[in-house]
Amino acid sequence: MAKYEVTKTLDVMGEVCPVPDVETKRAMKKMKPGEILEVLIDYPMSKERIPEAVKKMGNEVLEIEESGSSEWKIYIKIK
Template identity: 50%
Template sequence: MTEYETTETLDVKGQNCPMPVVKTKQSIDQLDQGAILEVLATDPGSMSDLSGWADTTDGVELLDQIEGEDVYKHYVRKTE
């Protein structure tokens, strides 16, 4: 398991689609280039939702996704 030096952690546990993506976008927009956002979610759909969002969004890179027992961790870097 890779540990990232995260700039900020976003807790969207208990929120379902589309809120994890909406909140991630809002948070990443506030960060500086190169910053890494850790997103903690409980919605299993966040795995595909955040992956799809990162693939189609300029300026962000999905570094990793970790499926825990009850929490999904996503690591997103702001590239622009």
């Protein structure tokens, strides 16, 4: 059973700055309040930068889950 009811998954694996950050912001803008965005990343800087962008946009980081060696899933709730 999934932890979150994910509305949209954004896979930016293999991408480096600023692509994951820009794509995450773009995806958040298209979503409605209450929806959950799952972002798949493997670029360590994005693990720091994406949560900052999420907070600046007024949304909430539910969790940053390590899904493999240098791979993460960021769960974002749209406010």
